[in-house]
Amino acid sequence: MAQTKLERARAVINNHVIAAVAVGVQPIPAVDLVLLTATQMNMLRRLAKIYDIKFRPELGRSLVAAFLGSVAPLASASLVKLIPVVGWLVGGVSSLAFAGASTHAVGKVFVQHFESGGTFLTLDPDKVMDYYREQFDAYRSSPESSREDENEYHGIKP
16 A cells, blocks of 8 residues: 555654654764754655655755754753763753654654645745644653644645
8 A cells, every 4th residue: 555645754754753863862062963954954855855845955954953943952952961971961861852852843844834735945934933842842742642643634834
């Protein structure tokens, strides 16, 4: 049975959340943010391919930066890794939680946008920031419960 675009997109998001969590545990401060951005850019490239949308790396980077910038604890968790031993443990745990939640939220925002007919050019981060934060918080509090009902879709038109 052929998978729908939405099913393939969810699989892409889940795979990249796993990769983002792995990025979060690496011990070098700031490198985790670079690797997380690269992971999320790869996710956007794959989602764009599913929805037959031209991938715009320059727009993708600025949109990812806008979302990551709205989550200050991610950067602070990276900087905590500067403290020997204890900092790496605390920062590593915080980074992996925030990296997974952020990747999940970015993926959900773009899938919602692409499902409603949007493109990289039409995504306005200000209009979807509440949805991003909602998805981020839902995933961070309970990764399993943040998954939407398979038949439920609450799109925002571009």
